[in-house]
Amino acid sequence: MKIYLIGYMGSGKSTLGKILAREKNMNFIDFDEYLEEKEGKRIADLFKEKGEIYFRKQEACYLQELLDGFDNTIISLGGGTPCYGDAMQRIKAAEGTSVYINVKVEELTNRLSSQRDHRPVLKHQDTPEKLEEFVRKHLFERSFYYNQADLKIRVEGHTVAQLISELDEKLF
Structure with a gap:
């Protein structure tokens, strides 16, 4: 069994994936960490040194590795990967x-406000208003892809435990 968690950055893919993998005795891969290990650099440094086009090409190659192998694994994909x-x-x-781990724009903005320095695409969103506008636009553009997921989980008002329970019910 393989599970691919997709959704916007800050949606909780890695948090939920790690917990669910532990509970179900499955492997867990955070795709961003996998990519950084393969490249020997942090994603922020790859963006800065080689640019987004290079990053996206490498991301596509490493995605194929994950699609072809790694049985009994939950994979938290990068926000832009799909x-x-x-x-x-x-x-x-x-x-x-x-x-698809679906989180409202306001909640994403709240979660991401303290992470701007670690996320290359958010670096220039220096006010709460700019950040929310960016997230809203970006999420709108990406929702076409996210909504193609086999299952959708709405995070709104749910605790991590409730979300794990919902994932467990829908997947197993």
């Missing part, structure tokens, strides 16, 4: 189940 090239088509065609 939104470039044919990535979402490849995810849908691969063995496994994709799950």
Whole structure:
């Protein structure tokens, strides 16, 4: 069994994935960490030194590695991973189940406000208003891809334990 968690940055994919993997005795891969390990650099440094085009090309290659291998694994994909090239088509065609972790714009903005320095695409969103506008626009653009997931989980008003329970019920 393979589960691909998709959704916007800050949606809780890694948090939920780690807990669910531990509870179900599955492996867990955070795709951002996987990519950083393969490249030997942090994503922020890759963006700065080689640019987003290089990053997205490498991301597509490493995504294929994850799609082709790693059974009994929950994979937390990067926020943009399903939104470039044919990535979402490849995810849908691969063995496994994709799950969209859907979080409202206001909650995402709240979560991301303290993480701007660690997320290259948020670096220039220096006011709460700019950040919310950016997240709203970005989420709108990406929702076409996210909504193609096999399952959708709405985070609104739920605790982590409730979300894990919902994931457990829908997936197992």
